[in-house]
Amino acid sequence: MTIQRPGLPEDLPDPAVLWARWALVAVVEATTEAEESTRYRTGTWIDDQGLHLDDCGCTWWTFADLGNGRYVLYGEDESSDCKWHEPPVDLLAGGPDWLPYEELRDRLAGNELGCVYWYENGVWARAPYPEGLKDDGLDCGMSRFVERDKAHSLLDDYVGYGRPARELLMDHAERRRLTPELLAEHVSSLEGGAPDLPAMTRALRRAGLDAQV
DSSP states (O other): OOOOSSOOGGGSOOHHHHHHHHHHHHHHTOOOHHHHTOSSOOEEEEETTEEEEEOSSSEEEEEEEEETTEEEEEEEETTOOGGGOSSOOOTTTTOOTTSOHHHHHHHHHTTOOOEEEEEETTEEEEOOOOTTOOOOSHHHHHHHHHSHHHHHHTTTTTBTTOHHHHHHHHHHHHTTOBOHHHHHHHBOOTTSSOOOHHHHHHHHHHHTOBTTO
């Protein structure tokens, strides 16, 4: 699947697929309880507000499951032209009333928001863009999860048994059948040693990728 520039709603996969791939990376990157409570984090993680990505540089994203089949995806990549466009692009135009407007408006006020997509009734949507807008950052930000091969590569540092192991974990994640036992068997720490299995298990349950949920 290819993401256009600027992105189109139909470029995004089913939110359950996007969630599973993103959450799997958050699970294998899961760390200690002390670091989980850190206010400012980088990398990929999950908390009560949803899935997050922050490379401590040019891109940050949040993906939240708001229940009843509703999702919101928002963030910024430096490639986005939205906040520099004249006149300004209203990224919330046409948005449903259930979006997290307080957070989104706060981000807009801080000039931190590159695009917003929402999902309801089986379809993705976003605000209309002006003709000639070149990019909203969706491709650079989300292709890592939308394109399966790129999603595989995000597991390289943690899954040391090659592509079959990565494929196995991703298949189980997408089917909501991932288990702590599978993680313990196939995932290692960045240093090559044993991973923090309790942290991975907490992230796994929080993400809803395990068969017990």
